[in-house]
Structures are given as structure tokens and as C-alpha cells.
Amino acid sequence: MNILVLGAGQLARMMALAGAPLNLIVSAYDVRSGDIIHPLTLQPLGHGLNTAIAGADIITAEFEHIPADILHHCEQSGKLRPSAQAILTGGDRQIEKALLMQAGVANAPYRVVYTQADLEKAVDALGAPLVLKSTLDGYDGKGQWRYRDGDDLHALWAELDAFLTAPGQRDGQAIIAEAMIPFDREVSLIGVRGANGEFASYSLTQNHHHDGILTLSVVRPDEDALQTQAADMLEKIASALNYVGVLAVEFFDVDGSLLVNEIAPRVHNSGHWTQQGSACCQFENHLRAVSGLPLGPTELIQPTAMINVLGQGSVPLATYRDAHVHWYNKTPRPGRKVGHINVTATSNAELATKLASLASYLPDNAFHGLKSAALALA
Ligand code: ATP
Ligand code: MG
Ligand code: MG
Structure with a gap:
């Protein structure tokens, strides 16, 4: 099956990698240039939206800031999942806030x-x-x-x-x-919904930012009360949008009560840990949902955290056996997301210790704020 992804960044790349074993062949469409692109080599494969649509069985998106006319054109082919309305909602905070009110989930x-x-x-x-x-x-x-x-x-x-x-x-x-919400911390949940309404979610993730950019995500498997709250809120939002695919929701945790910050109608940076932390990662599950396959297992298989690599062309990790590096084939520029490192462990305590040791080893000037975030967990 051929799947066209609107957007040609690292999320399309990781969907291509996850889809290959299932024979789900991903190509990427650069909405700015109109080029159809191979998501791994970034070589051009063709040009023009109509050509892209004609070659696809299913169309999906890796980001929400896509012009409405492109989304509506794709939707007319009957191949777009999730819907244009769902993607546009994630790309416009005014529509998004109205949706959160309509779905009855707490927000600022x-x-x-x-x-x-x-x-x-x-x-x-x-x-x-x-x-x-x-x-x-x-x-x-x-x-x-x-x-x-x-x-x-x-x-x-x-x-x-x-x-x-x-x-x-x-x-x-x-x-x-x-x-401004005086939150204790920020968490997010990655959920996935099939066309038949089947729903599953991964373990809750705690997120750390520096200068507005995600730097570290750590899975929090033992937070049953928050997990239930988050899954319930995400499912309400997904149902209100009649959503198909992976949906990410960011929350503020205020004294054990969650408020939704924002949603992302796509695979999400705070879900990259699922590549090592689950048997079926968010990229595979998104492709499964949009192509009508049964959803894959979302259970946590090992404690995992993700460190974003921002603007660094290499990372000195040869001695770290449990640090799984994922590069995006992007030219490094200051602050640019060029890769991530998934760190795995056999227990939460070991994960915290490994993160703290890794954070001390990685250069401070490239991994801003990582050391203090990791030490706070240990
Ligand atoms: P992303 O890269 O996650 O899409 P974004 O640019 O869409 O980010 P938000 O997630 O809305 O922006 O906000 C960025 C950060 O600003 C949040 O992660 C949070 O730390 C802080 N923030 C946003 N809204 C609020 C709020 N109402 N109260 C307190 N902090 C907030
Ligand atoms: Mg955000
Ligand atoms: Mg956002």
C-alpha cells in the first residue's frame, strides 16, 4: 500500500522506516515546494499535488500547519486520514480551544x-x-x-x-x-484511534523543555490516576473529531489534575520513545490506523526516555550500549532537531541513573537544561 505523508521532515522519515516491514510504502509531499520526496534519501520522486494524490492509496500528515486548500483537495480524493477538519483544528488554536470546550475537557x-x-x-x-x-x-x-x-x-x-x-x-x-497555569510539570499522552473507533494509548510521558523546545521525555508508567485521566480526556477529544490515526495531547499537571495545553493531530516528538519502549511504536500504529489495519500493542516493554539532539552533528555515545540513536539525515543548524537518543533500562530507578550519567557526559552547551532535568529525576 502506498501512503503519502503531507510534510517531508523527520516524522515522515520515521513513518517510512516503521512502515517498510508491513509493505506500507511512504512517500513525502513537501507542501511548500510541491515536490514528492523519498523520505529517507530526500531525493525528488515527482512533482505536483495531483500526481502525489494519484500515486497514493492513503494520505496523511506529519504536521498541522498545512494550507486548507491542500487539505481539502486531498480530502476530495477520499484518501485523507485524519480528516482535514481534524488537522486544521490542530493548526489553529482558536478552533482548537473551541473544540476542547465542546469536548468538555479542562483547559486554561x-x-x-x-x-x-x-x-x-x-x-x-x-x-x-x-x-x-x-x-x-x-x-x-x-x-x-x-x-x-x-x-x-x-x-x-x-x-x-x-x-x-x-x-x-x-x-x-x-x-x-x-x-498562565502554575503547573507542577508537563506530561503528554500519545493515543491512537482506528476508523472503527478502536482506541489505545501509550504510557504517560513527562516532558522537559528548554527555551520552548522539548529536550527530554521520560515515560511514567506508574501514574495510574493520571494515566486514566489523560486517556479519558484524549479519547473524548478523539471522538469529538471522529479521529483516525495517532493523536498527541499535551497536559499541565496541577496537583494531580490535568488541564489540556494543546493537541497535535499526528505523531509527536514526546512519543519517539515508543520506538524502543513498545512493541509497536507510534509511527507504525499511525500507519496501521490510517490504512485500516488492526492497531498494534501499546504496552510499555521497558522503561525508556528520549533526549532530543538539537543542532549537533554527532554524539559521543560509543560506550553507551542502551542509548539508541536515531538520526534524521538533516544538516545541523543551531537549535534544529537533527536526531534523538532513546535510552532504555530495566527499571525506572535505573533509567533515572542512566539519564543522569548520560546527561553529565553529553556537552552542556549542546544539551541545554538536560543535566538539571535528568538529575531532578534521579
Ligand atoms: P510545541 O512545540 O509543543 O507544539 P507550541 O509552540 O505549540 O509548542 P505550547 O505547547 O502551547 O506551544 O507552549 C509552549 C510551552 O509554553 C508549554 O510547553 C509550556 O511550558 C508553556 N505554556 C504554554 N501555555 C501555557 C500556559 N497557559 N500556562 C503556563 N505555561 C504555558
Ligand atoms: Mg506544545
Ligand atoms: Mg504546538
Whole structure:
């Protein structure tokens, strides 16, 4: 079966690797250039959306910031999974927040801001501090601002206004003002839903960020109460979207209660650990779900953590037997996600110790914040 992935980055690459043993042959479509690309070699295979659609049995996506006309065109072929609406929801925080309300899952109180008066009303209603996020095109913490008590609201509005009216800004761009949640930690859940409504989820993952970018994800298999909450919330969202495929949900843990931060209608960086931590990783399960195969097992087979490799061309890991390196065939640039390392262990305690030792060994200036995050777990 031929599967076309909209987007030609590392997620398409890892789907291609996971699909090969099942004869699920993945090609990637670069939505900017219109090129069809081999997801491993990055060599061009053809050009044009119609050619791409004609050659595919199933179409899916590796990211949510895809122009609506491309998604609708794909949907007309009857091959797109999940739906255009589900992908567009993940790519627009305004639609996403409305969905979270409709699905009845807890999330940060918010207001939509188009004008300075809206911003003033948001501060009146929600208080301070606030997190402000662009509704479109945000990722890795980009397109975000903070407002704290005593900050100059006029100066903030001037920045937001300049952003909203900048040349080339997309139609429909707006700002979501959200109450800043005083969370204890951030966790995420990767779930998968088949076309028949069959649903499964992996173990909850605790996530650590540096400068808005995910640096470390650690599986948390022993958090039954949170796992149940997260799975219940994810399933509600997936049902509301009549979702097919892998869906990721990021949460804030506030004293044992979860609030949804955001969703990603795709395989997710915080689920890369499933390559070593489960018998069927998120990439294979996404392909299984969208191509109508039965879902694979999502149970944890060994404690696992994932370290992102950002902007580094190599990692000195020859002596670490349980460090599984996954490169993305990308040219290193500062801060760019070029690979990840999955670390496995036989127990949670051993995993924490291994992470701390690895974090001390990896260069601080390339793995910012890793050492303190890993030491906090040990
Ligand atoms: P990603 O790369 O995960 O897609 P993103 O750019 O879409 O990120 P968010 O996940 O919404 O952005 O926010 C980035 C980070 O900012 C969060 O992981 C969290 O640490 C912080 N953050 C976002 N919203 C809030 C909030 N309402 N309260 C407190 N912290 C927040
Ligand atoms: Mg996001
Ligand atoms: Mg996020």
C-alpha cells in the first residue's frame, strides 16, 4: 500500500522506516515546494499535488500547519486520514480551544484577542500573568508572548499589533490570551484511534523543555490516576473529531489534575520513545490506523526516555550500549532537531541513573537544561 505523508521532515522519515516491514510504502509531499520526496534519501520522486494524490492509496500528515486548500483537495480524493477538519483544528488554536470546550475537557481559561480593547478585556477577565499565543503557525514556543502584573499593556499591544499586521501575515491570524497555569510539570499522552473507533494509548510521558523546545521525555508508567485521566480526556477529544490515526495531547499537571495545553493531530516528538519502549511504536500504529489495519500493542516493554539532539552533528555515545540513536539525515543548524537518543533500562530507578550519567557526559552547551532535568529525576 502506498501512503503519502503531507510534510517531508523527520516524522515522515520515521513513518517510512516503521512502515517498510508491513509493505506500507511512504512517500513525502513537501507542501511548500510541491515536490514528492523519498523520505529517507530526500531525493525528488515527482512533482505536483495531483500526481502525489494519484500515486497514493492513503494520505496523511506529519504536521498541522498545512494550507486548507491542500487539505481539502486531498480530502476530495477520499484518501485523507485524519480528516482535514481534524488537522486544521490542530493548526489553529482558536478552533482548537473551541473544540476542547465542546469536548468538555479542562483547559486554561482564555479569550480571543483582535484589538487592544480585547486585550484589556482579557486582562480584566483572566488577570495576570497571561500567556499570549498566535492562533496560527505556532510551534516550539514560537509566536508567544508573556504578560505579567505591572507590564506595560500598551507596549505589549504594539508588539502584537505589529505581528498581526506584518506583511505576509496569514488571513485569520489572531491571538489567544490564556491564563498562565502554575503547573507542577508537563506530561503528554500519545493515543491512537482506528476508523472503527478502536482506541489505545501509550504510557504517560513527562516532558522537559528548554527555551520552548522539548529536550527530554521520560515515560511514567506508574501514574495510574493520571494515566486514566489523560486517556479519558484524549479519547473524548478523539471522538469529538471522529479521529483516525495517532493523536498527541499535551497536559499541565496541577496537583494531580490535568488541564489540556494543546493537541497535535499526528505523531509527536514526546512519543519517539515508543520506538524502543513498545512493541509497536507510534509511527507504525499511525500507519496501521490510517490504512485500516488492526492497531498494534501499546504496552510499555521497558522503561525508556528520549533526549532530543538539537543542532549537533554527532554524539559521543560509543560506550553507551542502551542509548539508541536515531538520526534524521538533516544538516545541523543551531537549535534544529537533527536526531534523538532513546535510552532504555530495566527499571525506572535505573533509567533515572542512566539519564543522569548520560546527561553529565553529553556537552552542556549542546544539551541545554538536560543535566538539571535528568538529575531532578534521579
Ligand atoms: P510545541 O512545540 O509543543 O507544539 P507550541 O509552540 O505549540 O509548542 P505550547 O505547547 O502551547 O506551544 O507552549 C509552549 C510551552 O509554553 C508549554 O510547553 C509550556 O511550558 C508553556 N505554556 C504554554 N501555555 C501555557 C500556559 N497557559 N500556562 C503556563 N505555561 C504555558
Ligand atoms: Mg504546538
Ligand atoms: Mg506544545
